[in-house]
Amino acid sequence: MKRKINGWSVLLVAVTLAATSSVAFAAKKSACITCHEKVTPGIVTQFLSGKMGQTMDCSSCHGSEHKSATDVAKAKLPTPDTCGTCHPARVKEFRQGKHALAWAAMKAMPMVTHQPAAVAGADLKGCSACHKIGDKAASELTRYGTGACDSCHTRHRFSKAEARDPRACRTCHMGFDHPQWEMWQTSKHGTVYEIEPTSGRAPTCQTCHMPDGSHGVMTAWGFLALRMPEDDKAWLNDRVTILKAIGVLDEKGNPTERFDAVKVAKVARLTKEEFARERDKMVQTCSKCHSKSYAQANLKAGDDVIREVDKIFADSIRTVNALYQDGILKKPADWKYAPDLLQFYEAKTAAEQELYLIFLEYRQRAFQGAFHQNPDYMHWYGWAKVKEAAARIKEDAERMRREHKK
Numbered sequence: 001m002k003r004k005i006n007g008w009s010v011l012l013v014a015v016t017l018a019a020t021s022s023v024a025f026a027a028k029k030s031a032c033i034t035c036h037e038k039v040t041p042g043i044v045t046q047f048l049s050g051k052m053g054q055t056m057d058c059s060s061c062h063g064s065e066h067k068s069a070t071d072v073a074k075a076k077l078p079t080p081d082t083c084g085t086c087h088p089a090r091v092k093e094f095r096q097g098k099h100a101l102a103w104a105a106m107k108a109m110p111m112v113t114h115q116p117a118a119v120a121g122a123d124l125k126g127c128s129a130c131h132k133i134g135d136k137a138a139s140e141l142t143r144y145g146t147g148a149c150d151s152c153h154t155r156h157r158f159s160k161a162e163a164r165d166p167r168a169c170r171t172c173h174m175g176f177d178h179p180q181w182e183m184w185q186t187s188k189h190g191t192v193y194e195i196e197p198t199s200g201r202a203p204t205c206q207t208c209h210m211p212d213g214s215h216g217v218m219t220a221w222g223f224l225a226l227r228m229p230e231d232d233k234a235w236l237n238d239r240v241t242i243l244k245a246i247g248v249l250d251e252k253g254n255p256t257e258r259f260d261a262v263k264v265a266k267v268a269r270l271t272k273e274e275f276a277r278e279r280d281k282m283v284q285t286c287s288k289c290h291s292k293s294y295a296q297a298n299l300k301a302g303d304d305v306i307r308e309v310d311k312i313f314a315d316s317i318r319t320v321n322a323l324y325q326d327g328i329l330k331k332p333a334d335w336k337y338a339p340d341l342l343q344f345y346e347a348k349t350a351a352e353q354e355l356y357l358i359f360l361e362y363r364q365r366a367f368q369g370a371f372h373q374n375p376d377y378m379h380w381y382g383w384a385k386v387k388e389a390a391a392r393i394k395e396d397a398e399r400m401r402r403e404h405k406k
Contacts, residue, residue, distance in 0.1 A: 050158055100135045169206075187373040225367045228270050286298070
């Protein structure tokens with residue numbers, strides 16, 4: 001005789017199985033979780049709510065040497081190699097991109113050496129709070145949050161959905177020198193995304209810079225919008241002037257020790273092939289929505305903005321450099337090059353402070369605004385400000401020359 005199973009019976013079985021599974025899982029809790037449920041309950045909740053929390057234990061990433069509150073230092077700090085145990089392909093991509101070089105790029109800036117440790121970022125309050133995403137030596141892993149991958153897949157849930165959301169990028173890609181978030185958010189692309197966040201109609205940061213989930217983030221122009229060689233002779237001359245002002249080339253145009261640092265950190269493109277490879281990738285990405293010719297024309301328009309800005313920038317550099325050559329300005333004792341744009345706001349005169357602003361704020365906004373489809377940023381926050389600063393530099397140079405003659 002068949003027994004009839006009604007809805008209540010099915011519900012009872014489901015509840016019983018769920019309770020049994022819960023008990024079984026609870027029985028598998030490690031000593032780490034049992035302890036940290038009391039010490040850091042929020043972390044445990046995050047970890048167990050994520051996919052990794054269902055298949056791994058804390059010791060998988062932190063080791064098993066840490067046993068009590070008195071030996072916390074024995075807990076290992078994860079690195080990309082730790083993540084690479086399960087995600088080798090993604091870690092390999094990461095190390096081929098510029099995010100992995102962020103730490104090296106920060107340390108290559110001479111300005112950092114002049115800053116108090118707290119300001120430069122020893123405690124992740126300054127530069128290192130964003131540049132921590134870069135690969136670093138094990139000796140430089142001084143605290144949680146310096147393991148690179150957790151900059152985007154934040155602890156302890158390590159959510160893929162979070163890292164795919166454009167808002168995951170805005171903590172670092174915003175503000176003074178690279179407000180890409182603001183540019184994108186207020187562009188037509190960002191506006192459409194805000195209206196239709198789930199339609200897929202508008203590109204996000206990840207669409208353009210991490211196509212198909214690739215972690216090898218790289219751009220054609222690099223952070224400094226500098227490339228070598230250059231077929232346009234006038235533009236090449238301006239580019240050489242800029243490279244001299246950042247100490248990458250010496251007065252005779254020969255590479256310096258900084259050239260090697262720029263090469264390692266990939267903040268500029270040093271071969272035609274390197275530039276073309278990244279530009280072709282972007283054309284392919286844009287062509288998924290636009291025609292190839294339209295994409296190429298728009299990207300070239302961004303190139304043209306850089307060329308026009310560089311004319312004014314290089315002329316301003318020559319104005320300040322002439323003050324040094326004529327003995328009106330004296331090179332600081334602890335500077336190897338002057339003017340030295342990589343000293344940033346450590347510049348010693350008002351004219352050089354304006355030059356630094358052109359370099360790191362206004363020029364950045366002009367070229368980045370162009371490529372992020374934001375005309376207001378390109379023009380009023382970028383181009384117009386470059387022109388204003390150039391006028392102030394000329395005026396200040398004339399004043400210093402008059403005072404020098406007295």
